[in-house]
Amino acid sequence: MDLGVNNQYETTIMEPTIQSEIGLYREIFQSIDFDKIIDHPNILIAAHFWEPERYEAAKACYKFMRTIDDLIDNFKTEHKTIAPTEKAQLENNVNSWINTILLAAQNNPEQTELIETVTKFSIPSWPLEAFAKSMVYDIHNDGFPTLQDYLDYAGGASVAPASIFVHLCGLTKENGTYNPPAFDVKQTATPCAIFSYLVHIIRDFVKDHTHNLNYFPDDLMKKHGLNRTSLLAMAKGSTITPGFREMIRELYTVADTYRIKTFEVMQEIMPKLEPRSQLSLKIIFDLYLMVFERIDIENGTFTTEELNPTPEEIKGRVRKVIEEFEEFESLKLYK
DSSP states (O other), X not given: OOOOOOTTOOOOOOOXXXXXXXXXXXXXXHHOOGGGOOSXXXXXXXXXXXXXXXXXXXXXXXXXXXXXXXXXXXXXXXXXXXXXXXXXXXXXXXXXXXXXHHTTOTTOGGGHHHHHHHHHTTOOSHHHHHHHHHHHHHHHOSSOSSHHHHHHHHHHHTHHHHXXXXXXXXXXXXXXXXXXXSSOHHHHHXXXXXXXXXXXXXXXXXXXXXXXXXXXXXXXXXXXXXXXHHHHHHHTTOOXXXXXXXXXXXXXXXXXHHHHHHHHHHHHHGGGSOHHHHHHHHHHHHHHHHHHTTXXXXXXXXXXXXXXXXXXXXXXXXXXXXXXXXXXXXXXXXX
């Protein structure tokens, strides 16, 4: 999962110290140290362009979700199999964390920041519940029988955190109070979340399979003559097989369908967003698109180095989005 929260990623959030919003975008951009970005936290790069307290809200939510996600992934990395008693304990840990938030258990100081964030920004409970459900699935399952099972799982593992971003993005501030988004958050977040998640399982192929994690559906693996052993061998450097390329082609095609749906839904909601939120949404979509464009089905080696943009490339892409957005905003001013 690409929640992208890491304590090594800290920058100064800029207050609007200049009148021009356009000037502010560049000021915020210059405040980001792209060389300190760990694991490509697209969500937090994009959220940086909100006002500081909304950015901090995003940070609090994703730090919490990253903690739970890492709890499961790290355990599965260290243990090829999980005993029933261990599964029960992990599930209990996940449910305890989620219930702390949903029940606003103030007796847990560790979660006070998140409880206050959920309350202040009126974050709905369903994304946290859906996320917990996907984590419990991870505990009890080692993969996905079908592509549809994977897409259903993404409804919690990816659509849930994406919905928190879209919710925060869609808030409008009036007299110091945040008003709810004027559109269906889940419906809006779903295409981009699934698009990005499909891209991620291709991007993270090497990392996942060398850490006992597999997100490729069993039906596609079987269809193209693949199994966990052959995938691990390729992740470690053996020749990429034609079957693997064909599996990637199918996943790429599905991802492209969701890419088009994402673009369409963005066009629908842009008029309902404040300018800074419009920019942040454009940035996050472009950063996911950046990885998608690097997938070379015919000749790629699918290594981490090949599929992950460098900090300088990410910086350049964000700068390009800002420049295009500035031009668009300037044209509106002079109409």
